[in-house]
Amino acid sequence: MDKYRERLRKLKLASESVKRRSSIYSKISEIDDKHSAKSMSALRKAPDPGGKIQKIGFIVFWIPEPTGITNAVGAPMILAGKYLEKKYNGSTLSDIGKTTKNNTSTISSF
Numbered sequence: 001m002d003k004y005r006e007r008l009r010k011l012k013l014a015s016e017s018v019k020r021r022s023s024i025y026s027k028i029s030e031i032d033d034k035h036s037a038k039s040m041s042a043l044r045k046a047p048d049p050g051g052k053i054q055k056i057g058f059i060v061f062w063i064p065e066p067t068g069i070t071n072a073v074g075a076p077m078i079l080a081g082k083y084l085e086k087k088y089n090g091s092t093l094s095d096i097g098k099t100t101k102n103n104t105s106t107i108s109s110f
Contacts, residue, residue, distance in 0.1 A: 015107045022100045050088060054081030 054077070061074025 011107055015104065018100055018104045018107060022097065022104065025097055025100065048088070050081045050084030050086075052081070053077050053084060057081055 057074045057077030057080075059074075060070050060077060063070045063074075
């Protein structure tokens with residue numbers, strides 16, 4: 001019985017922490033300073049250059065052509081897109097909020 005009480009206490013603490021974090025993130029997104037607003041817009045609209053280059057590379061790669069030039073152009077574009085996906089973090093502030101909400105709902109449903 002003590003094990004369950006201890007586990008329940010830990011889950012309540014984790015739930016409170018998640019709620020505090022989500023409120024902090026929502027307050028941060030409401031900041032109206034120009035420099036902060038630019039930073040926040042960057043978090044809201046994270047670029048995804050790797051995904052775009054990969055899509056173009058696949059389209060070019062699968063174009064039927066007898067000389068093979070499209071394959072020589074498309075394959076490096078696909079590889080460059082994979083490399084850029086590893087280097088650029090595409091997570092946004094909304095992704096952080098969604099993850100926090102999912103964690104909150106999981107903890108509360110338990």
